[in-house]
Amino acid sequence: MTIYNVGSINLDHVYQLDHFVRPGETMASDSYQCLLGGKGANQSVALAKAGAEVKHVGAIHPSNQAVLDQLQALGVDTSLVAFSDVATGHAIIQLTKQAENSIILYQGANHQLTELQVDEVLSQAQSGDWVLLQNETNLIEYTMRKAQSLGVKVAFNPAPMDATLTQKVLGLVDLLIVNEVEAMDLIGTTDIETTLAEFPKKYPDLAVIMTLGKAGVYYFYGEEVVSVKAFSVDAVDTTGAGDTFIGFCLSALMKGEDMTQAMTRACAASAICVTRLGAASAIPTQHEVTEFLANNTQ
């Protein structure tokens, strides 16, 4: 069983500064890191570390072949990533000592997927395979329609949230995975209790996983409700928690675990992730998650 993750690949250029650059100011930074990023790439890494067979579908500029080498070294099949004339998606991130950030995001090649690429990729898919999408690439609806026509299941993590697009494609989605802010956007409220009560009523035919940070996670499908508590850890950086959760949860479901087992494993993986700095580099291995589960209870 293969998961085709149609998603972004970004280069995150991170500069540590005393303060954000002001209009007209040129400021030197003596701290620079270039990190692999993008929700798509992070989720592919999490899937691979969780032991899933993951093929990443996306696009980058050919000058950044090293990014693909990095993904491959982490276990992701990158043979379906296309090359584009447009620059690889990237973020310019200013970080201050007060832990504030300011980000310029250029979607670049992430929005250069073509219908031909999607058709070719999905022609390889077989029933039982999954397609996973976030909201950082183009052709979301087209890809879902194609997958549905081929009998391939669709998982959708609509981040960053575009409520109009998301409402439009929900009928094509087999499993929706949202965090609490995205869920509240879909219900049109800022209250989480209302969201938990209203979501299953508004979307009775939709299977949805709702992650609530350190408050854990819910799964709703019609009358069925499963909730799993988060593990109690000392969090230092929650970046990538959601991506780690998605990778470990989908991988476990594809291996035949039930929703409680899959979400428990995914909560353990994301609990480890939040105790480490960074995103892709903070994602644990399957072995680390198994050890954590043996030594911790919710």
Ligand SMILES: Nc1ncnc2c1ncn2[C@@H]1O[C@H](COP(=O)(O)OP(=O)(O)OP(=O)(O)O)[C@@H](O)[C@H]1O
């Ligand atoms: N402080 C925390 N302590 C323990 N587990 C956490 C913590 N924060 C997140 N998690 C775990 O990670 C899962 C996903 O977190 P969250 O709901 O914050 O997703 P997210 O908003 O998509 O994350 P992010 O955007 O920061 O990557 C939670 O369901 C929980 O299991």
